Amino acid sequence: MSNENLTLTRRRFGGLIGAAAGSAALGPLAAPALAQGxxxxxxxxxxxxxxxxxxxxxxxxxxxxxxxxxxxxxxxxxxxxxxxxxxxxxxxxxxxxxxxxxxxxxxxxxxxxxxxxxxxxxxxxxxxxxxxxxxxPNVLTVNPNFGAKTVQELIDMAKKDPGKYSYASSGNGSPLHLSGELFKKLAGIDLIHIPYKGSGPALVDVIAGQVPIQFDNMPSSTEHIKAGRLRALGVTTAQRVPTFPDLPAIAETLPGYDTxxxxxxxxxxxxxxxxxxxxxxxxxxxxxxxxxxxxxxxxxxxxxxxxxxxxxxxxxxxxxxxxxxxxxxxxxxx
Structure with missing residues (x-):
């Protein structure tokens, strides 16, 4: 390496050391400059x-x-x-x-x-x-042969026969299980929870009529609702959803329900x-x-x-x- 190149190398190295020392001295003040990139x-x-x-x-x-x-x-x-x-x-x-x-x-x-x-x-x-x-959104559905055609009819049936009807969810402690628990609490009814290992197996049994009621994610149930294999009673969000504008929100029957x-x-x-x-x-x-x-x-x-x-x-x-x-x-x- 020539003397000229060696001198340039030393200058660059010294500049890097100086920059590093400056950054260390600034501490937290240097962080925003780094984050800008x-x-x-x-x-x-x-x-x-x-x-x-x-x-x-x-x-x-x-x-x-x-x-x-x-x-x-x-x-x-x-x-x-x-x-x-x-x-x-x-x-x-x-x-x-x-x-x-x-x-x-x-x-x-x-x-x-x-x-x-x-x-x-x-x-x-x-x-x-x-x-x-x-x-x-989640959705409350029932088997098409189930007696209730509205959220209110389901509540009335459950109040008439406490503990008679069961609902399926994707598992214990899942958002869908707890959507059902909130529904029970606000409606003042007793439904029996049947947990499954995922929405898929639960859907199979609800469609087959083994369990009459289900709380499910809207994406999982959408095609079954459109095909008539499930009857949707209400969406769990406070307002109706654009993809099912005629489907009421459960909150229209149970004010304050929103999951x-x-x-x-x-x-x-x-x-x-x-x-x-x-x-x-x-x-x-x-x-x-x-x-x-x-x-x-x-x-x-x-x-x-x-x-x-x-x-x-x-x-x-x-x-x-x-x-x-x-x-x-x-x-x-x-």
């Missing part, structure tokens, strides 16, 4: 459930559109287990740099804290909210505000993209695209809402 590499979106469900579908639709806007890939990583707790706990403990985020749900951030005796994260304090993406599944993005607590702002911006843009919105509406998902503050409020509200319902149901998981 976010993202500089792919972002991992952890879905805390197996592939193929509605949460996974929402994640993949949104991740693909976010990738286009960010100029970096948003990679979906399914980490199923413990009702969503495994994936959520992984993100809670991840480096708070915006490069590992979670597709949270009503299960991970509202139900599981009340259901599980031991849980590795705090739904409120271990995450930085990014955006509520979509609400997915639904939701999907929202969270980052680990301590993630730089600039990274949260950027992720929020591209996530909101993604769910409002006409193509994405149309695909989401195919299974009755209602797009939201909230602010981080609105999502934080939702988590507080949902935790307060579901804790007593879980307790009353007696459902608990070790």
């Amino acid at each position: 976010f993202p500089g590499r792919p972002v991992t979106l952890i879905v805390p459930f197996a592939p193929g469900g509605s949460t996974d579908l929402v994640a993949r639709l949104v991740a693909a559109k976010m990738s286009e806007t960010l100029g970096q890939q948003v990679i979906v990583d399914n980490r199923g287990g413990a009702g969503g707790n495994l994936g959520a706990g992984t993100v809670a403990k991840a480096e708070p740099d915006g490069y590992t985020i979670l597709m949270g749900t009503v299960a991970t951030h509202a139900l599981n804290p009340a259901l599980y005796k031991k849980i590795s994260y705090n739904a409120e304090t271990d995450f930085a909210p990014i955006s509520l993406l979509v609400n997915v 639904y599944s939701w999907n929202a993005l969270f980052a680990p607590k301590g993630t730089p505000p600039e990274a949260i702002a950027k992720l929020n911006e591209v996530a909101v843009k993604a769910v409002n993209d006409p193509t994405v919105k149309a695909k989401l509406s195919d299974f009755s998902a209602v797009t939201v695209g909230s602010t981080p503050e609105e999502l934080a409020t939702l988590v507080k509200t949902e935790l307060a809402k579901w804790a007593p319902i879980v307790k009353d149901s007696g459902a608990q998981i070790d």
Whole structure:
């Protein structure tokens, strides 16, 4: 190496040392400058459930559109287990740099804290909210040969014969089980809960008439309702859904009844505000993209695209809402 090149190399090295020392001296003040270049590499979106469900579908639709806007890939990583707790706990403990985020749900951030005796994260304090993406309605259905044709008729039948009728759900402690428990509580009726290992087996038995009533995700039941294999009595959201405008909301009979599944993005607590702002911006843009919105509406998902503050409020509200319902149901998981 020539003397000239050696001198240049020493100058560059010295400049790097000076820059590093300056960054160290600034400490936290340097963090926003670093975050302004976010993202500089792919972002991992952890879905805390197996592939193929509605949460996974929402994640993949949104991740693909976010990738286009960010100029970096948003990679979906399914980490199923413990009702969503495994994936959520992984993100809670991840480096708070915006490069590992979670597709949270009503299960991970509202139900599981009340259901599980031991849980590795705090739904409120271990995450930085990014955006509520979509609400997915549930639906109350019955076998077409069942006597009730409306929510009120079902309530009247159940009051006349307490404990005579049963309802199916996708499992103990699931959002659908607890949708049924809230229905019972507000209606003042006694229905017997029959838990299944997933919506699929429950649908089979309700269609066959083995169990007369079911609470299910709208996406799972939509085709069966359209084909006449199930009779829908009401959607569980406070308002009717666009895909079934003639189907009443249960709240029209039971004021205050409002349950639904939701999907929202969270980052680990301590993630730089600039990274949260950027992720929020591209996530909101993604769910409002006409193509994405149309695909989401195919299974009755209602797009939201909230602010981080609105999502934080939702988590507080949902935790307060579901804790007593879980307790009353007696459902608990070790």
